[in-house]
Structures are given as structure tokens and as C-alpha cells.
Amino acid sequence: MSIEGKVALVTGATRGIGKAIAINLASQGAVVIGTATSEKGADAISAYLTEVGNKGCGMVLDVADAASVDAVLKQIQADFGTIEILVNNAGITRDNILMRMKDDEWDSVLNTNLTSVYRLVKGCLRGMTKARWGRIISVSSVVASMGNAGQANYAAAKSGMEGFTRALAREVGSRNIAVNCVAPGFIDTDMTAGLADEHKQNLQSQIPMSRLGQPEEVAAVVGFLAGDGGAYVTGDTIHVNGGMYMS
Numbered sequence: 001m002s003i004e005g006k007v008a009l010v011t012g013a014t015r016g017i018g019k020a021i022a023i024n025l026a027s028q029g030a031v032v033i034g035t036a037t038s039e040k041g042a043d044a045i046s047a048y049l050t051e052v053g054n055k056g057c058g059m060v061l062d063v064a065d066a067a068s069v070d071a072v073l074k075q076i077q078a079d080f081g082t083i084e085i086l087v088n089n090a091g092i093t094r095d096n097i098l099m100r101m102k103d104d105e106w107d108s109v110l111n112t113n114l115t116s117v118y119r120l121v122k123g124c125l126r127g128m129t130k131a132r133w134g135r136i137i138s139v140s141s142v143v144a145s146m147g148n149a150g151q152a153n154y155a156a157a158k159s160g161m162e163g164f165t166r167a168l169a170r171e172v173g174s175r176n177i178a179v180n181c182v183a184p185g186f187i188d189t190d191m192t193a194g195l196a197d198e199h200k201q202n203l204q205s206q207i208p209m210s211r212l213g214q215p216e217e218v219a220a221v222v223g224f225l226a227g228d229g230g231a232y233v234t235g236d237t238i239h240v241n242g243g244m245y246m247s
């Protein structure tokens with residue numbers, strides 16, 4: 001398999017989409033480093049990776065903190081070598097209508113979902129350039145294309161991620177580094193579990209496939225882009241949303 005033995009970093013891998021991505025990449029033979037925001041979460045990641053026979057592990061990382069990003073990238077380089085697959089999955093929502101949005105709600109969503117991508121990519125690019133091989137995949141959202149009332153911060157961050165991806169793809173394509181986004185629709189994870197039933201039913205009624213997506217269905221597309229399938233795909237956003245939004 002083409003990514004056998006390659007070092008892959010997946011942020012936010014304790015649960016949901018990130019965990020499914022980590023397991024998918026592990027099943028393709030990559031050495032997976034999954035990140036968590038606590039030691040307990042990192043241990044849980046190490047445990048599920050060990051269970052599937054992977055040589056990778058969990059590490060603690062706050063993607064919104066520059067020092068934490070630097071420290072983890074250094075640690076991975078020392079322990080495992082060059083990161084050739086980077087999956088920017090960690091993300092948060094802090095919903096509020098704009099009239100009431102607090103600076104903290106804006107800043108935290110932009111830092112966690114967008115500035116983190118800039119930092120992590122910058123930290124990995126030198127190694128990928130030297131290796132003349134790289135895959136950068138960022139988990140965007142259908143909200144980047146459709147917008148969503150109460151999520152101006154999240155929509156701005158995810159649209160920014162998609163623009164960043166197109167610009168970077170043009171910068172690094174000649175180095176055999178592919179840069180893409182995967183944009184999930186409405187996926188059955190902790191992020192959506194807290195939505196009111198009425199809101200969930202309303203969202204579901206907008207999906208031609210009439211159901212929520214599963215984390216593994218998003219992970220399959222990320223896994224495709226990380227592997228042979230992604231060799232000549234760059235600067236793109238692949239939608240995984242059951243038809244909720246059609247570009």
C-alpha cells in the first residue's frame with residue numbers, strides 16, 4: 001500500500017471523525033500519531049492504535065496554542081521522523097447570532113479551526129518538501145459553502161480553510177504535495193449529539209439521502225485522498241454530505 005510506514009498526524013483523534021480517520025490510516029499501514037487535549041485522551045488513542053497493531057501513539061496537543069504545536073511537531077520528528085500526512089481535523093463550534101457574538105467566541109473558533117491549520121502546515125512543510133511527498137487534508141464543513149445562521153465564526157473559519165487550501169496547493173504542487181479539504185455535512189458525532197431534536201429533524205429533511213452520515217464515511221474519503229487515490233487531486237474540497245449541498 002502506498003502509505004505503508006508513512007508518518008501521519010491526525011489532530012482531534014479521541015473520538016468522532018478524527019478517531020475514524022486515525023483508524024482508517026492505520027488500516028492502510030501508516031504510522032499514526034493522534035492528538036488529544038488531555039493525557040487521558042492521549043492514552044485512549046495509544047490504546048486503540050495498539051489494539052489495531054499500529055506503532056503510533058496518542059499525544060497531547062492544543063492546536064490553538066503555538067507553543068503546544070511546536071512542541072508536538074518536534075516530539076514527533078524526534079520519535080517517528082518526518083510527518084508526510086497531516087490531517088487537520090480538530091475543530092470546535094461556539095454558536096451565536098452575530099449581534100450577540102462575543103470576541104472570545106469569534107477568536108476561539110478562528111484560532112482552533114483556522115489559525116491552527118496555518119501553524120501545523122507551516123511546521124510540516126519543510127519535511128514534506130524534503131521528502132518530495134506530502135498529503136495535507138483539512139476537515140472543513142458544509143457550512144463553508146451553505147452558511148448557517150448562528151455560525152458566522154465557524155463559516156468564516158471553514159471557508160478560510162478552503163481558500164488557504166487552494167492557495168497552498170498552488171505553492172507546493174511542484175513538490176508532490178497534495179493539499180485538499182473534505183467537507184462533511186451532518187455527521188453523527190458528539191459535535192451534533194447536543195442539537196435539539198427539532199433542529200436535527202429539520203437538518204435531516206434537507207438531506208436527499210435522508211440520514212446523518214457516519215464518521216467512517218468521512219474517514220473513507222480522507223483515507224482515499226491520503227492514499228493512491230489522492231495522488232493527482234489537489235486544491236479541491238470533496239463534499240461528504242448525502243447530497244445536502246451540491247457544488
Ligand code: NAD
Binds near residue numbers: 037091139184192
Ligand atoms: P468532535 O467534537 O467529536 O471532535 C472534535 C475533536 O477536536 C475532539 O477530539 C476534540 O478534542 C478536538 N479539539 C477541540 N479543540 C481542540 C484543540 N484546541 N486542540 C486540539 N484538539 C481539539 O466533533 P467531530 O464531529 O468529530 O468533528 C471533527 C471535525 O469535523 C471538526 O473539524 C468539525 O468542525 C468537522 N465537522 C463535523 C461535522 C459534524 O456534523 N459532526 C460536520 C462538518 C464538519
